[in-house]
Amino acid sequence: MIGRILKIGLVLVAGFLGYTYFFGNAEEKAQSREIVGDIGQAGKKIFGKIGNMLNKQKDNFDEGRHDEALATVGKELDKLKDKVKNDRLLEKSLDRLTKEKEKIAESIKEASPEDKKKLKDRFKKLIDGTKDLLNDLDKE
Numbered sequence: 159m160i161g162r163i164l165k166i167g168l169v170l171v172a173g174f175l176g177y178t179y180f181f182g183n184a185e186e187k188a189q190s191r192e193i194v195g196d197i198g199q200a201g202k203k204i205f206g207k208i209g210n211m212l213n214k215q216k217d218n219f220d221e222g223r224h225d226e227a228l229a230t231v232g233k234e235l236d237k238l239k240d241k242v243k244n245d246r247l248l249e250k251s252l253d254r255l256t257k258e259k260e261k262i263a264e265s266i267k268e269a270s271p272e273d274k275k276k277l278k279d280r281f282k283k284l285i286d287g288t289k290d291l292l293n294d295l296d297k298e
Contacts, residue, residue, distance in 0.1 A: 228263045
């Protein structure tokens with residue numbers, strides 16, 4: 159009930175903002191453009207923080223804390239599922255990244271030190287792929 163009310167409120171606010179952005183007087187247009195710019199900057203800041211967190215997980219993996227790093231990346235990939243529902247390409251990319259994370263998690267359990275180095279490279283590619291997906295979402 160409360161969620162539905164919040165969604166309706168957000169739609170109304172977005173509708174009003176869009177209306178004033180295109181059809182308002184000069185002052186309203188300026189305010190609307192400022193708000194839209196602030197929202198864009200906030201989105202970039204959020205995705206930037208997620209990117210920094212992913213870099214930290216890469217360091218954790220390098221230091222041997224595999225379970226912690228894989229769990230954190232898995233949580234972030236799960237969060238992205240809702241955001242990519244409308245785009246098949248992004249959804250396929252997310253599925254590919256999720257499967258790769260699962261393969262790494264299975265392989266790391268019985269890996270030799272030599273194999274762990276290869277898995278580190280795969281994990282770094284997983285982090286880079288996740289960052290690319292975040293950048294693609296940020297562009298939309």
